[in-house]
Amino acid sequence: NAGVMQNPRHLVRRRGQEARLRCSPMKGHSHVYWYRQLPEEGLKFMVYLQKENIIDESGMPKERFSAEFPKEGPSILRIQQVVRGDSAAYFCASTLVTTEQFFGPGTRLTVL
Amino acid sequence: GIQVEQSPPDLILQEGANSTLRCNFSDSVNNLQWFHQNPWGQLINLFYIPSGTKQNGRLSATTVATERYSLLYISSSQTTDSGVYFCAVGIDKLIFGTGTRLQVFP
Numbered sequence: 468n469a470g471v472m473q474n475p476r477h478l479v480r481r482r483g484q485e486a487r488l489r490c491s492p493m494k495g496h497s498h499v500y501w502y503r504q505l506p507e508e509g510l511k512f513m514v515y516l517q518k519e520n521i522i523d524e525s526g527m528p529k530e531r532f533s534a535e536f537p538k539e540g541p542s543i544l545r546i547q548q549v550v551r552g553d554s555a556a557y558f559c560a561s562t563l564v565t566t567e568q569f570f571g572p573g574t575r576l577t578v579l
Numbered sequence: 580g581i582q583v584e585q586s587p588p589d590l591i592l593q594e595g596a597n598s599t600l601r602c603n604f605s606d607s608v609n610n611l612q613w614f615h616q617n618p619w620g621q622l623i624n625l626f627y628i629p630s631g632t633k634q635n636g637r638l639s640a641t642t643v644a645t646e647r648y649s650l651l652y653i654s655s656s657q658t659t660d661s662g663v664y665f666c667a668v669g670i671d672k673l674i675f676g677t678g679t680r681l682q683v684f685p
Contacts, residue, residue: 510673
């Protein structure tokens with residue numbers, strides 16, 4: 468059973484560009500969480516999604532960030548007009564219900 | 580919101596030593612997980628342990644939910660144990676502690 472997959476693993480963007488991060492949950496998992504880890508810090512919750520629904524987006528910055536988890540395909544975290552402060556590792560996790568979360572390898576975003 | 584505190588913040592050990600890492604949390608939760616983040620940034624699931632005791636090789640963990648703390652034991656530490664250990668708790672979303680940075684020297 469394949470684990471949680473994220474791509475790309477590394478992403479470099481210039482200020483003002485868009486970044487799209489993808490997360491494919493474990494087979495059968497319909498709950499996805501996104502977390503952000505700034506340099507030298509712990510992980511912070513961003514958003515919790517189920518298929519076609521955003522359940523909790525209390526950790527998402529108010530502007531430029533959006534997330535979706537369509538009926539078919541991976542979950543997408545989209546950052547518009549990136550700034551240097553968006554440079555971080557972005558992890559997604561999946562779960563069956565509100566139990567153990569399984570984390571992907573992360574996407575490391577660098578904004579030049 | 581839920582507060583998570585980990586101690587100690589830093590730990591330096593010689594290979595072969597044992598250690599205990601602690602995680603205190605401020606409210607009732609139904610999920611508690613321990614992770615190891617290695618020097619390459621990879622996040623490794625160690626334990627899913629909202630209550631009780633589990634063991635996996637040289638590592639074991641105990642959570643006393645009624646007293647809102649969890650302990651991670653590392654025995655006979657190896658250099659590959661180096662990295663940051665995170666405790667995370669929650670109901671839906673996980674709240675992460677600030678971690679314990681472990682360095683194991685040969």
